[in-house]
Amino acid sequence: MRRVLLLVEYDGTGFAGLQRQRPGLRTVQGTLEEAIARLGGPPKAVAAGRTDRGVHALRMPFHADLPEAIPKERLPAALNRHLPEDLKVVGAEEVPPGFHARRDAKSRTYLYRLLVREAPVVLERNRVFWVRPPLDLEAIRAALPHLLGRHDFSGFAVREEREPLRTLLEARLEEAGEEVRLVFKGESFLRGQVRGMVGALVTLGRGRLSLEEFARILKGGRSPAWAPPQGLYFLEAEY
Secondary structure: OEEEEEEEEEOHHHOOOOOOOOOOOOOHHHHHHHHHHHOOOOOOOEEOOOOOOOOEEEEEEEEEEEOOOOOHHHHHHHHHOOOOOOEEEEEEEEOOOOOOOOOOOOEEEEEEEEEEOOOOOOOOOOOOEEEOOOOOHHHHHHHHHHHOEEEEOHHHOOOOOOOOEEEEEEEEEEEEOOEEEEEEEEOOOOOOHHHHHHHHHHHHHOOOOOHHHHHHHHHOOOOOOOOOHHHEEEEEEEO
16 A cells, blocks of 8 residues: 545535545545545545535545555546546545645635626526625725734634634635635634635625724624635645
8 A cells, every 4th residue: 555645626515525424424535435445445535624515626635545556647547437426536646654634734725706796696506606796896805914814713713613823824806707716825724714704705895894893803703604615615735
């Protein structure tokens, strides 16, 4: 056996989250581990991050141990034969035996997609958060610098954690026609943190939250809203 870093893309719509749960519940980790076992590896895959039900990923890193008989370049195709259409391995590379996908990650990047228009979303209803205009993007841009640095982000999380301090390295807004993309890069994130930040930013952009009220969330306040999961994507981790 040798340790391999797998990059996995998945549509989170049909999964009950990433982490393996009780038997019979369809999860990303459980589905990937079944495919690994079919190739003769121990059924254990460790991810760099965690995504909830309905959240997607473009390049989620997992480490796993797989037989040396299968060449590295053939691993994605070999695993994909045993994986469903909504979960595929898009890359693989050999790593040292002690490599750990979660503990060794230096940063993680998430994307949140908003579609700002009057008409409801049809084709991408499970891929974006539909927001009716107007949405003040300049107000949102003005709020983003408040998030940078090391803060107690528990006001944006869905539950309390023993260590709520996190470091956000980058926060930016990109426009692409009707689509607004919010990108967040950090060392790590609390559960629900990105959705809590986006929910507060959208509330601010709708004029229902002031910049001062937004900033106070980092000082013991609470996000007024959590954005739905379908607009959230795990983009990548850096090592």
